[in-house]
Amino acid sequence: MLEPATLAWLERHLAPGEAVADARPLRGGWTSRICALRTTDDRELVLRSFLTPFFRRHAPGLLTREAEVLALLRTTDVPAAEPLAVDPTGEHCAAPSLLMTRLPGAVRLTEDTGAALAALLVRVHAIAPAERPRPYQAWTAPDRVAVPRDTARPALWRRAVAAIRREPPPFTGRFLHRDFHPGNVLFAGGDITGVVDWVETSWGPADLDVAHCATALALLHGPAAGLRLADHYTTAGGELSADPRDHLYWRLLDALAFAPDAEKLALPWRDLGRTDLTPALLRTRLEDYLAAILERYQ
Structure with a gap:
């Protein structure tokens, strides 16, 4: 499954004498190829590769x-993989890639996860790095919203865009x-x-972040699940806009x-x-x- 150049790069970043014994695709991603790797030392790793132009x-x-x-x-209490090697330009691999440890657990798309997701998000937001990451980017704007052409509720869309x-x-x-949404969080038990x-x-x-996860929950389980997330977040100690x-x-x-239609x-x-x-x-x-x-906020 993995290209020869990628395998060669991987094995340069494994322990001496260690090799890739097995590679299989993991489901659930759309921006990149995610492969689960098992090594001859019985280590479980993950390789993320960007393939599309x-x-x-x-x-x-x-x-x-x-x-x-x-x-x-790695210096916080937020559970995340350990990075092992990165080829950001694809200079060595067949595609730009990141090698990391594999986390236990699996994605859970059930409706009972809202409180746990919100509590974890409070911990993420409490991280105080020495150097701030880049400023957030908005993913739409009023004149970029793709209103469904055949909607039966045009007035609703006009109110939302306004x-x-x-x-x-x-x-x-x-x-x-x-x-942050349920597809990017792993559960065990x-x-x-x-x-x-x-x-x-x-x-x-x-x-x-709360809004993004809430949208995902609304699409997965219905509007009520999305609306509840902000309440879970504040109950867990998080602070949101007062207005x-x-x-x-x-x-x-x-x-x-x-x-x-949220197809993506x-x-x-x-x-x-x-x-x-x-x-x-x-x-x-x-x-x-x-x-x-x-209805709730306007």
């Missing part, structure tokens, strides 16, 4: 950032995962054993980035067994979630 082009920044963040996280047509609210900066995919780590409002209008902005800024987000979830997440269902849930956010 878009992500190969951005790989130097993404993989370098992730390796640095993983090294930082609510983000303003300057971003002031905020207290926090250390953000920036792509009732415990969280790891958080993966740190390429988007940035500095910004806690509301934005409901500001909270509304961050919630909608994230949710509208998945218009028109659902592709890896289907690989993990959620075949019920059809484009039609996702579109309905996204619209229902927009309506629920506007």
